[in-house]
Amino acid sequence: MSVRTRIAPSPTGEFHVGGLRTLLFNYAWAKKNNGQFLIRIEDTDRNRFVDGATNRILEVIKEYGLDWDEGPVKGGDCGPYIQSERLNIYREYIQRLLESKNAYYCFCTPERLDKLREQYSSENKTFKYDRHCLSLNDFEINNRIDSGVKYVIRLLVPEDELVTYEDVVLGEISVPSKEIDDQVLMKSDGYPTYHFAVVVDDYLMKITHVLRGVEWLPSTPKHILLYKFFGFPLPKFGHLPNLKNLGSSKKMSKRDGSVFAIDFLKEGYLPEAMLNFLMFLGWNPGTEKEIYSLDEFIQDFDLSKIHQTDLVSFNKEKLDWFNNQYLWKLTNEEFLERLKYWSHRFNTPCLIQDLSEIYSHLQLLKIISLIKERITVFSDFDKSVDYFINSPQVDSLVLGKYSNDPKKVLEFFYELISSQSDFSFEKLDPLLHNTVKENGFSMKEYFMTLRIALTGETVTPPIIDIICVLGKDITLIRIKSALQNF
């Protein structure tokens, strides 16, 4: 039987990075086994439904370079893949449960349940439905239904049974059935609850492995019971650690900063770097290899290497490191293309446009080679290229930061540079260095002062590289303008 995994997001907002991590693991496991990865939209909560959310979720997934074999838009043999379009299926299956007496009608009002809950909590007990409606006979039930009383359908949990299963991550998990509540399966609005729909759909969609966050661990026994009542074969369950922020002991939440998958793309992280970072959130190959392409991850991914823990930290410094690794690996040409795509795709104004108007393609690539290893994300680009566009405003105070006689330094460079016709790095670099050295001048004094005059900054790429990009005319103009301070 072929391995089939899925991810089942709810269209209640933007796609969370944690969801992306879970997706990645499910995706890799299916691909590793030449199986299928599906997406199913779980939109049974009409109150939290957000219009357009489904499309945005699918779009981010594609933006990260991931795809699905069956699901919304694509279709497939087990559709529809949107739960609100499967209502008749759930009705059919709930009927089976009712007939086999594994489920029952409940007419209790929310008010009564709230009161019950209060009572339990005041006695420091875990809430469990008291089966108030279980004793109703068919006549009473039909009577209420006919007269329009709102009802739900509940799971009839066995009295005393040990529900046990083998979690592929955590190992054997067992819970006594007396701890399990008679879960609502069908809501009074005719929509199924998650617990019911997930079992029916995973069965009908032939899902073989369910990898999901640990928050689902406590409800897994309910699902197991449903599989058993239906006589469905059990898929393998595996529960993944949740994501937390560094130093926190709670699940990642909006107040900690970016949590949506899209946010990191907007900031200018490379999708492949994000994916690589996410792979290690709850998994480790057991070797020292850290840089993983998607294909390599699929090769090495293994369920037995998933971490048995509750929380793993989303360490942004490590993410930055990953992004740097990938940024440096890009050729200058690729970097340029990616930067332009990023600016265009996320509608972010970027100085690369202005630079393109001033400089030739070759000069652009040179600038990129200078900037590439000095920035972490694309959104850092602008702040490191300003002086390639605008002439700096400098005064005698900053010019004198490294020199007692900046005028002399600048005049020296003006002379030297104006006499030079070959502006290649190979010629210019030895010329400037050697001349400074031959005269016994301080390298630091001379080059730092030149750097300030040309860029207005004390921290830049090597100044001679910058001169080569700027060209003779602009270089001389900027030195001259700096000299006007004296």
Add this chain to the structure above:
RNA sequence: GACCCUAUCGUCUAAAGGUCAGGACACCGGAUUUUCAUUCCGAUAAUCGGGGUUCGAUUCCCCGUAGGGUCACCA
């Protein structure tokens, strides 16, 4: 509170009874004839506590402690 899960350097983790407890990120020090960044060396740093089992426990068991998750007609 009940139930379930978890516990190794500051952080993320490796070591499926025998290792000088390994790696990476961060931090610190040094080198790379101008700053920054890269790169390269180097240093510091960990098995939650207490009992067992064993010739031997990070690893297996028990008890504490700490953390997390769940206890909805939300997923």
